[in-house]
Amino acid sequence: MDTFFFCYTADDDEKDTTTSSKKGGKKKQKKDEDDEEEDVTRTSLEKIVNGGGDDDDVKNHDWEEQAIAYVKGGAVKEGQVKNVSVVTPQKMLKGIINILFVVGIYPCAKGHVYKNNPTTNAIERRVGAYFGGNFCVLFIDAVLFSANKKRINTKTFNPQKMLETLGANPALIKELFSRLCNQLRTW
Numbered sequence: 001m002d003t004f005f006f007c008y009t010a011d012d013d014e015k016d017t018t019t020s021s022k023k024g025g026k027k028k029q030k031k032d033e034d035d036e037e038e039d040v041t042r043t044s045l046e047k048i049v050n051g052g053g054d055d056d057d058v059k060n061h062d063w064e065e066q067a068i069a070y071v072k073g074g075a076v077k078e079g080q081v082k083n084v085s086v087v088t089p090q091k092m093l094k095g096i097i098n099i100l101f102v103v104g105i106y107p108c109a110k111g112h113v114y115k116n117n118p119t120t121n122a123i124e125r126r127v128g129a130y131f132g133g134n135f136c137v138l139f140i141d142a143v144l145f146s147a148n149k150k151r152i153n154t155k156t157f158n159p160q161k162m163l164e165t166l167g168a169n170p171a172l173i174k175e176l177f178s179r180l181c182n183q184l185r186t187w
Contacts (some may be wrong), residue, residue: 073165098135
């Protein structure tokens with residue numbers, strides 16, 4: 001039986017691409033990241049935590065109890081709830097034979113939820129180089145939060161509190177395990 005250990009560091013994330021400018025020099029190009037399309041539904045965490053008002057979709061959100069538990073546990077830093085959305089879980093890709101399931105705890109930012117995620121891309125490159133061949137990384141996020149803008153994760157989230165909240169709450173552990181099992185079942 002083979003055992004595979006994978007170590008990931010932030011240095012493995014994709015870097016900005018360098019392109020030639022009209023004057024022949026090099027310059028870094030950044031996309032207008034807040035306008036990127038996402039394959040997820042985003043719901044304001046602030047609305048969920050505050051009861052949703054007249055919005056039935058927010059009042060009856062599937063992940064309301066879990067979101068409130070993580071907020072109460074300190075997963076979102078003081079004053080940052082307005083900068084966070086609850087996102088839908090990643091959809092299972094059809095027709096993929098080789099899948100690496102990764103259970104993660106740290107939320108990503110808008111535009112990097114599942115698609116175009118630097119961490120996912122880096123893992124796919126590393127593991128693909130090791131195994132050779134194409135495959136897909138499917139993240140099962142313990143915390144279905146996403147920052148509403150890029151480059152604010154550090155100021156927005158407390159990953160240690162996320163981990164502590166998950167570990168101290170059997171209902172959150174059961175929900176995470178159920179989502180993992182549902183993904184495996186649909187594969």
